[in-house]
Amino acid sequence: MGTPEVPIELYVLLSAILFVMGALGVLLRRNAILIFMSVELMLNAANLALAAFARQWGNGDGHLMVFFVITVAAAEVAVGLALIVAIFRTKKSINIDELHMFKD
Amino acid sequence: MELTLFVIIGAVAVxxxxxMLFSENAVHSALFLILNFACIAFFFLMLxxxxxxxxxxxxYAGAIMVLFLFVIMLLGVERLPPEKQPRFPWLIPATxxxxxxxxxxxxxxxxxxEVELTDQEVEAPYVRIINALDGQAIDLxxxxxxxxxxxxxxxxxxFEARQAGEIDAALYAAGxxxxxxxxxLEQVITLKDGQAVSLTAVGTPDDPRLVLxxxxxxAAEDWGEKDKLRVIAVNALPDQAAIDVLDVTNADDAKTVIEALPYGEASGVTWIDEGSYDIGVYPTDDHDTRLAILKDADYETSTAVLWVFAQQGSGTATTVIIDLETDVRPSFGSPTxxxxxxxxxxxLPFEMVSLVLLAAMVGAIIFTREALGPRPRMVRRLANPPAKLEQPGAGDTGK
Structure with missing residues (x-):
């Protein structure tokens, strides 16, 4: 590995931007599925930073972290979407503003 | 070039x-998110x-996003009904x-x-010792x-990891x-980061030398030499001024692998294809006297081979070949x-993550099953229900 042409700072900055956009999506959107997708965006931003640091330190541990994050994200999506489907069956809506009560 | 690519792909990602954030239709959002994931995959390649x-x-772009699209389509929630008034008007400016x-x-x-990012870490140098001094066990x-x-x-x-830099190496008789x-022998050697150094003790017990x-x-891929392996030879024959190493697998057509290697020196890296070789050692000026031969040596890719040609016995000395094969490091980030x-x-983390996946699978099944409610009881019907026996009523008589 020669000296990288793209400095790691740029990767970290891009990762921070994507993370903030994901966080904005979680806070501002009202559609539960959109919120879920924003969470995925945040996880991906973190993955990008991990891969960038792994290259910087020439250390494979970062790659393993990314691998585990992707696996856990898959598990989380399976459970989360199942929850959304279950909620939709009872409430007929996935607008999270309408989901503020325990009873329907 | 790489920077331009980074800027373009980064712009596409952002x-x-x-x-994804601003589109009203959830299906469009999902498609934009797939595009974003593809950009991130590209960055992974660059990294x-x-x-x-x-x-x-x-x-991500395949399985997870298909799941998202599937649920959006299943529930028919591409669009939410327009909101009358936001519940938290202060939320948008605050976020x-x-x-x-x-x-x-x-x-x-x-x-x-403020963030310490600039130092790139390199692997420490590795050192091993090979003894090509006949009749003398050594300590290093x-x-x-x-x-x-x-x-x-x-x-x-x-191989053993050491600190990089100048190191005083001393060879002692064993014990x-x-x-x-x-x-x-005492010698100052210089170790550089990322190197694997084979210290070879050569010569005779009276006049030893240390060859680095x-x-x-x-891995070979890092060198642009796919499907090949590297070879280094060390001439530890005090009686030979210089030697040639020939590939004599085909006796009529000997190919030179390493040429004119002086005594007490290591050759540079030579790349050979994988396969089975007969390796012959000859004095440079006389290709008719074979000093030694290594028969049917099998070499695989992703290895580094070191040949040390050493002299055994004195007087009528014979030449022996010390053949060491080491696995090379897989290239960084490769599947290997x-x-x-x-x-x-x-x-352990791998096992735990697989348990999490298993639990998630069971959880998903349970959540969606409860939403279905208790399973409707199956009504058994017989194919031919028995005809009702008609009771002749009292009023029927006489009709």
């Missing part, structure tokens, strides 16, 4: 993330993580302000160099610390006391590298 790039495409503060803080830290001391003891003729130690006895064969044992880490240092 724009697609923004489009020397080809395995992660492929996992990103197949698992935007927070996001701005976060971004400014991160950029300021990076620009000011580096900076006064014994790292190898009683290495006999024709044997070698494993000698460094505070009392004189060393056979330094090489980079990273990730797999090796996964099955060595990360076995």
């Amino acid at each position: 724009v697609s993330a923004a489009m 020397h993580a080809p395995f992660l790039a492929m996992v990103q495409i197949t698992v 935007l302000a927070l996001a701005l503060v976060f971004l400014v803080a991160v950029s300021a830290a990076i620009i000011q160099g 001391y580096l900076d006064g610390e014994r790292i190898a003891r009683a290495v006999t003729f024709r044997s070698s130690t494993g 000698a006391d460094p505070s009392a006895d004189d060393p056979l 064969a330094a090489e980079d044992v990273s 590298h990730v797999g090796q880490l996964l099955f060595s240092r990360y076995v």
Whole structure:
């Protein structure tokens, strides 16, 4: 590995931007599925930073972290979407503003 | 070039993330998110993580996003009904302000160099010792610390990580006391990061020499030499001024592998194809006298081979070949590298993550099943229900 042409700072900055956009999506959107997708965006931003640091330190541990994050994200999506489907069956809506009560 | 690509793909990633946030239709959002994931996969490629790039495409852009699209379509929730009034009117300006503060803080830290990011770490140099001194077992001391003891003729130690820099190497006869006895040989050697150095003790017990064969044992792909392996030879024959190493697999057509290697020196790295070889050693000026031959040596790719041609016995000395094959490091981020880490240092986390996946699978089934409610009881029907026996009523009579 020669000296990288793209400095790691740029990767970290891009990762921070994507993370903030994901966080904005979680806070501002009202559609539960959109919120879920924003969470995925945040996880991906973190993955990008991990891969960038792994290259910087020439250390494979970062790659393993990314691998585990992707696996856990898959598990989380399976459970989360199942929850959304279950909620939709009872409430007929996935607008999270309408989901503020325990009873329907 | 790489920077231009980074800027273009980065712009696509940010724009697609923004489009995901702002599009009203959830299906469009999902498609933009797939585009964003593809950009991130591209970045993984640029960051020397080809395995992660492929996992990103197949698992994220493939499996997970298909699940999202499937649920959106299943529930028919592409659009939410328009809202009458937002529940928290202060939320939007507050989050935007927070996001701005976060971004400014991160950029300021990076620009000011508060984050220590610039040092690139390289692997430490590795050292091993090979004894090609006939009749003399040796101990090796580096900076006064014994790292190898009683290495006999024709044997070698494993690679050991050391600090880079200038190191005082001292060879002693096996079992000698460094505070009392004189060393056979003292020499200052220079170790560089990322190198694997084979220290070879050559010559005769009266006149030993230390030969450094330094090489980079990273994978062949890093060198642009796919499907090949590297060879280094050390001439440890005091009687021969220079030797040639020939590939004599085909007796009529000998090919030179290494040419005119002087005594007490290591050759440079030579790349050969994988396969089975007969390797012959000859004096440079006389290709009719074969000094030694190594028959049917099988070499595989992703290895580094070191040949030491040593002299056994004195007077009528014979030449022996010490043939050492080492596995090279897999190239950084390759599937082999990730797999090796996964099955060595990360076995436990790997198992735990698979348990999490299993639990998630069961959880998903339970959540959706409860939503269905109790399963409707199956009504058994017989194919031919028995006809009702008509009771003749009292009033029927006489009709």
